Amino acid sequence: MGQASAFQPLLEAGKRLEQELISFRRDLHRYPELSMEESETAAKVADRLRALGNDVKTGVGGHGVVAELAGAKPGRLIALRADMDALPIMEESGEPFASTRPGVMHACGHDAHTAILLGAATLLAERKEQLSGRVRFLFQSAEEINRGARLMIEQGVLDGVDEIYGLHNLPTLAAGKVATRYGSLMGSxxxxxxxxxxxxxxxxxxxxxxxxxxxxxxxxxxxxxxxxxxxxxxxxxxxxxxxxxxxxxxxxxxxxxxxxxxxxxxxxxxxxxxxxxxxxxxxxxxxxxxxxxxxxxxxxxPVLVSDDDCVSHVIRTVEETIGEDNRVEAAPTLAGEDFSLYLQRVPGCFFWLGSGPQEGAEQSYGLHHPKFRIQESCLPLGASLLAAVAANRLK
Structure with a gap:
């Protein structure tokens, strides 16, 4: 596991945030908003970011929210991104916190992504004195209709960014595991x-x-x-x-x-x-x-292609944090992601975070399914990993 001990405090801190992240994610899940309509979600995110002491910009690329954290010393600028929009699907998950808005559901887990990035922002804010450089947090709207990233880029969210990282939950991969891939990961x-x-x-x-x-x-x-x-x-x-x-x-x-x-x-x-x-x-x-x-x-x-050096960085960070047995090679998929537009402009890496049950434990429903559910233990792990990816680049 090499330098695993260096990231153990982040992992433990992430676990301490678990109930807070679950609560926030469930609130978003109850009140989902479609692409270009994420005003309530954006307001909740902005409030949390301001409470961490960040300067916050709202209304970026639709209802996008951008915040930046400065470390104690100058250095590189690393961007972390999450998407916030829901889908026009009638929920059938049976969760006690299921959508209260008929025909609208977080069936792709963007509520989880939002909570995870807020968790990473919290962890990094607690450690800003250890950072040499800055972290820019991008909460993006309208990923599901492939508009949000383009609009965010047009409004300058990548200005000065050296690298960008993001993740997507994967219900067919057990919670506690991560999947990475060199080269093309997702289709055009x-x-x-x-x-x-x-x-x-x-x-x-x-x-x-x-x-x-x-x-x-x-x-x-x-x-x-x-x-x-x-x-x-x-x-x-x-x-x-x-x-x-x-x-x-x-x-x-x-x-x-x-x-x-x-x-x-x-x-x-x-x-x-x-x-x-x-x-x-x-x-x-x-x-x-x-x-x-x-x-x-x-x-x-376009095709989503991660930068080889950034993939290597994520692999090292994941393996040093949770062990190499918990990282697998991702299979390519022709599903698309507008994170690819960021990767056309700056180096970065996109990876899968397991959000499904352990193999054989229960039936798993895929992304965009009306019975889609996640294992909420993935939230603190995702937050810790994103924070570690940024912190490791800003040593």
Missing amino acids: VDRIEIALTGKGGHGAIPDQSIDPVVAASAIVMGLQSAVSREISPFDPVVVTIGSLQAGDTYNVIPHRSSLVGTIRTFSPNVQASMKERVTRIAGKIAEAYRCTAVVEYTEMT
Whole structure:
């Protein structure tokens, strides 16, 4: 475990914060707020940060909150980030502190991330005389709609930052464990919208119409073929059409149809090529079915790639804090995270914090599930690890 003893006080201090962090997280969980609506959450966070003696800025990038802690001596500037928004999901967790707002739920654990970063801010404030440099705390809004990080960056939250770190809870990894990965950890996120126009008419007389539903169906299948036939099997890509809208009743061929979906990949080069590919395939297939197609392609977030040196730093810190047996290599996932936008601009590392039950203990529900739950023992551990990551860089 090497220098484990150096971080033992932080670990013990984190445990002393456990009930405070649990209480704060449960309050956020009861009153979740959707992306760009996190005003109450932001106010609670700002109050806690001011109580620690920080200068606090609110309304950054929507409802983002930024605070900075200065150590006793000059040095590097390390940023730590958490996201705060909830999802439009009806909660079915059965928790006594379940959401009181119908159709809104912290089903991704951003309430936990917020509590964890507040815990790290508390631990570092107690040790600021030992720090050479500064820590900037970023509480971000609107991660779920891939807007918050971009807006925060536009308002200068990375100005002067040397490195940035963040974590995400993972309910399929047991609480007490951490997963890290060199290179690509999470996929890019693009959004596609395809509007098709045909010629409406009676469902019993299709020869007098131009059916945009049939064209839309062919485009869905054509896009899947593009993945398997035009892209190397060594470059994972997912094309998912999540919405196909057309018509209002059973016996009418509609005049229009629309498709909305997402594209994910681990390759920046593949991501850059997908707009042309989708536009070409949708347009040509629509033409074959005598329809017209208009494609709107939006690149939302890039592939999340951590800096190798920062990953090594996190690995050392984790292993020195909780032991190498509690760190595992993370499997890549095509789920996206707008933390990737920070990593495009400054070196940093994003890692997984286990929040699930011990293997075989009980059923675990994944991120974005209406029965999503976390093991709250991950809160003080996450706070201690984020604090240690920053403190170790500011020795």
